[in-house]
Amino acid sequence: HAPGYGAPEQQARQAVTPASDIYSLGATLYTLLTGAPPPNALSRESGLEDLKPAREVNPNVEPYLSIVANRAMSLRPDVRYETAVDFARALERPSGHPAPEISDLRRTPDPQRLAPALRPAPPRRRRQIERRTTWALLALLLIVVALGVTVSLVNLNAADDTIGEAEATATIESAVVAALTAIAPTPSPLPRPTELSTPTPQPFTTETGSRMLYVPAGTFRMGDDEGERDERPSRLVQIDAFFIDETEVTVGQYAQCVDAGACREPRVSSENYYGNEAFVDYPVIFVNWYDAQTFCEWRGARLPSEAEWEMAASYNAVENVRYRFPWGDVFDGARLNFCDVNCTHSSRDPNYNDGFRYAAPVGTYPDGRSPIGAYDMAGNVVEWIRDWYGFSFYREGEDTNPFGPPEGEFKVVRGGSWLATADEVETSARGSFDPLVAQANVGFRCAMPPP
Template identity: 40%
Template sequence: MLALACRTDDGSAVDSSTTIDGPTAEGTGSASVGDDTSSIPGCGNGVAEAAEACDGLDLRGATCESLGHPSVGALGCTEACELDNTGCAPPGMVYVEEGTFTMGSVDISPNEEPVREVYLDRYWIDRTEVTMAAYTACVDAGACTEPTAGDECNWGVAGREDHPVSCVTWFQAEAYCGWVDGGARRLPTEAEWEKAARGTDGRTYPWGEAPAPTCSHVVMYEEALGERGCGMGSTWPVGSKPMGASPYGVLDLPGSVWEWVADWFAFSYDPTQTVNPTGPTEGTSRVVRGGSWETNGGSTFRTSDRDAWGPDVTYQGVMGFRCAGTPP
């Protein structure tokens, strides 16, 4: 949270002692300035007055960018009329607010049951899948190992720097997320992935209930185009299908490449895990989500669909991932 110092009408500071641990290029911090601004007369009336940094939706024109934060996102205001920058996601990530959503479905597979309301704390998630260029930087730094090459994989193919990295194991995905941004990121939980795709209205696809998945929304195998990957026979650059965006603006959740998440797989959900669920404590397979450029089944692109593979699997050019993070 970022609490900004305020000044009175005569220009004097509200409090001369100020301590700041604010947003930097490495992340988001907090700041405290002087007395509790909740005592300011008028705080809570929705109008930012002279001694207030903000009030309700009135932010005095402040944005994440105007505060020097190296990102975009949703700047907020606390009940104490202090600016709250926890919604200013790091570059390349989006902010998902805390709250409940409906997880699971009874429509297709028992492994999506039981349907239940799940509460998640706020989090960040990558807007797109991790690219070849980003993963290569981790390999060059000695923190990641090279993915499998050949067999329709992107590794070693010229001109695919902006395509999703593919042919990675769960362990390689975990290692990358543990390295990037100074170790501040991680693989998303299965619940975080589903909420990022589904939002809070229980929608079937990230873009809503209709239309059914086609290449207008998803990098997939559409038979009418005669080739996998929407006629290209491969992945596309990340973010190529903006019409498939989720309610939070997350891209490429269905199609492109299957995405590893943190959880072990079980054939049904634990009905007692309703607050920040993390899945089973052990298992033999990890959950994957989203389908890929080789997938032609529309049901796979549903927000609730889930599958599982052994964590060492790289599987023919279709295994990728994205990272998540926890705001301070």
């Protein structure tokens, strides 16, 4: 496979299944919609690259097609469409389900988006275009599958012949390019946009209802010289600007991804939590790292890096200081949901009662917000982070946009939970879990670069 079109298990030379072909079909659809190949699957898995939804790359893409491509390219084979027939059916928008409307994102103005919109085709003409595009995509499906068989035969007959492999790859690329050229509409040129000054990005609300806060680029002190060994030494790092969710992802927000067919239900779902309307504003739990990353990608975002998370949790840019806790340097059990008198562990703190034995609705503790205004970055649920865990990361990481090791056994978690003690909710405290772990005290929030 050409870079970007092979499933992660295929590139890692693991067992290949029909789900691997679904990934390649999704990648081909992505190229058709955006005009660009998707990032390498292994780079996505390691966190080195992100998959931007097709609609983020090309705003004219129908939302449902962007979701189809994302689901087909899920890093987890069991999340992808089960068969090619299911994939093909998904290319037709289900009857009775119009394209979802987009809320006002209040993003930084994009000059190209300010240009006059292309005149839409009349309804009948639009249906003809959609039908023709669907059949063209199905034809492309057959081409890719047929070429896949051909390449497999070439590789069997010339396993050690690099020239044969190169010719096979070229055959795929040529055929796919030809097919894409045949069905891709010729875009009308847009008027040259007027040059505009760029204002400071403002918080905005996503289609799922998540509010994202802007974190300006800056230099802050990461780590704690008085903390655990893996938090030392503290050092100055430069971080590019980014957005991060104001709250942890809620049950209601995650359910939208499940309903769209892009996410799986949490590992444990019942009327006592995920399936109960009373808990729609609580943090989603029982999701593993891959579930969390899939949701963020579906939403056009990703999980935050460890450095981004710590900056959003601890750094006061106005005063140029780093806090031990999101609200300051002195612990206050009234500002968070942690292991207080309601906790069943022997380490509980009987001096505080936060009102909840388990998780609390997101945003319950406004006095516990971080300097940028993010809720629950201490306590409630511990949060999945994009990086692989590295014990010596604080000592060996880069000084600009530091990122964890390229591979590992555990993914980083930050922030502590309703089970955590005071020292475990410090902004420099680090933890790690197997990425397949899904627990009652583990959730996440998303981040993304400025649009």
